[in-house]
Amino acid sequence: MRHERQVEILDRIEAAGPRRVGLFGDESMVNPASVYTDPVRFAEERRVLFREGPVLAGLSCEIPNPGDVLTATFDGLPIAVVRQANRSVAALVNTCRHRGAPLVTERVASCGARLTCPYHAWTYELDGKLAARPMSDGAFDDVDLECNLHRVAVTEKYGMIFVRAGGPAPIDVDAVLGGAEDDLGAFDLGAWHHVESRVNTWNFNWKFLLDTFCESYHIRWLHKESLAPTFLSDCTVVESFGRNFNSIGLRKSVVEEFTKPVDERSILPHSTIQYFLVPNTLLVHQIDHVEMWRLEPVDVHTTIATTSIFAPEPAVTEKAQRYWAKNHDLLLQVTGTEDFPVMAAVQRSLEAGAISELVYGRVEPALTLFHRSVTAAVEAGTTGL
Numbered sequence: 001m002r003h004e005r006q007v008e009i010l011d012r013i014e015a016a017g018p019r020r021v022g023l024f025g026d027e028s029m030v031n032p033a034s035v036y037t038d039p040v041r042f043a044e045e046r047r048v049l050f051r052e053g054p055v056l057a058g059l060s061c062e063i064p065n066p067g068d069v070l071t072a073t074f075d076g077l078p079i080a081v082v083r084q085a086n087r088s089v090a091a092l093v094n095t096c097r098h099r100g101a102p103l104v105t106e107r108v109a110s111c112g113a114r115l116t117c118p119y120h121a122w123t124y125e126l127d128g129k130l131a132a133r134p135m136s137d138g139a140f141d142d143v144d145l146e147c148n149l150h151r152v153a154v155t156e157k158y159g160m161i162f163v164r165a166g167g168p169a170p171i172d173v174d175a176v177l178g179g180a181e182d183d184l185g186a187f188d189l190g191a192w193h194h195v196e197s198r199v200n201t202w203n204f205n206w207k208f209l210l211d212t213f214c215e216s217y218h219i220r221w222l223h224k225e226s227l228a229p230t231f232l233s234d235c236t237v238v239e240s241f242g243r244n245f246n247s248i249g250l251r252k253s254v255v256e257e258f259t260k261p262v263d264e265r266s267i268l269p270h271s272t273i274q275y276f277l278v279p280n281t282l283l284v285h286q287i288d289h290v291e292m293w294r295l296e297p298v299d300v301h302t303t304i305a306t307t308s309i310f311a312p313e314p315a316v317t318e319k320a321q322r323y324w325a326k327n328h329d330l331l332l333q334v335t336g337t338e339d340f341p342v343m344a345a346v347q348r349s350l351e352a353g354a355i356s357e358l359v360y361g362r363v364e365p366a367l368t369l370f371h372r373s374v375t376a377a378v379e380a381g382t383t384g385l
């Protein structure tokens with residue numbers, strides 16, 4: 001993050017007063033519980049936001065070399081993003097044109113010069129063009145169907161790769177980022193190194209996973225022993241960028257910066273800088289690494305989350321791998337034992353009709369930004385992007 005931006009945010013915190021009221025949102029919001037439980041609403045969200053709208057598939061550094069592949073599903077549609085020989089990327093529907101088997105089953109893989117289906121070994125060029133069918137003499141000569149892999153729109157910029165699973169309409173990354181490109185570009189994400197990714201399934205609506213990170217209001221109570229001794233519970237800086245937003249959590253040590261001259265001030269050592277790229281990604285800049293959450297909503301109360309760690313240097317030594325694995329363990333331990341059990345209980349209560357609305361206070365402004373953004377797209381039937 002550029003120095004001027006860090007100073008600007010620190011100024012806002014200093015000006016917000018001791019109770020931080022100056023950081024609160026303009027108004028509270030009451031949201032119907034049905035946005036988390038209604039299967040019709042869920043299907044609309046998946047179609048509008050995850051299939052027809054552009055979504056982040058991953059970071060460029062996850063597939064640095066020709067033949068590297070990154071897979072994900074969007075509204076159930078399996079997509080493989082493949083690094084081409086000329087270093088550009090292609091997004092292919094990860095389904096063989098013979099009888100529908102997935103071509104790549106790993107989250108990240110290297111397939112070499114061609115993609116080969118594990119079922120009967122139909123082989124495709126990296127751009128999806130059918131290259132060979134084993135034993136094909138006489139076996140398929142009466143088929144006149146074009147059998148290249150289907151392609152969908154993909155664009156790579158600022159070290160990020162966006163796809164539109166639902167079609168070929170081009171993606172304008174700056175419009176998708178809505179102004180966050182200045183901050184995200186300054187993080188130089190293309191130069192980071194992918195260390196590891198883990199996949200977990202959680203029993204609650206996909207929006208609850210992002211809700212967890214939207215506010216620091218719960219830190220003092222829910223994370224009494226793990227995070228509260230270090231982090232402020234009443235201070236979250238929130239800014240919106242089109243449909244996206246950030247939410248910056250702060251360590252108590254941030255006050256040290258206010259005693260320094262302006263050109264020596266920095267927010268990075270004291271903060272967890274979170275960018276919510278609606279609908280599916282939470283990108284978190286921690287002090288010495290980047291964490292990423294990518295969501296795949298399965299049904300109204302089931303969400304697959306892939307968490308990834310990115311480091312400034314490749315993790316080649318055992319010591320480095322152990323260090324990053326420990327960071328990843330800690331991330332999943334705090335969220336998996338403190339935050340997510342509550343979210344799963346809330347989901348069950350809402351499905352049982354315990355309450356029919358949820359309240360997001362002015363002290364939780366990112367929740368309001370997030371849910372307004374999702375609801376606006378669903379009501380319009382399009383993200384407009």
Ligand code: FES
Pocket residue numbers: 096097098099100101117118119120121122
């Ligand atoms: S399904 Fe892929 S080769 Fe048969």
Ligand SMILES: [Fe+2]
Pocket residue numbers: 212218222223339
């Ligand atoms: Fe939390």
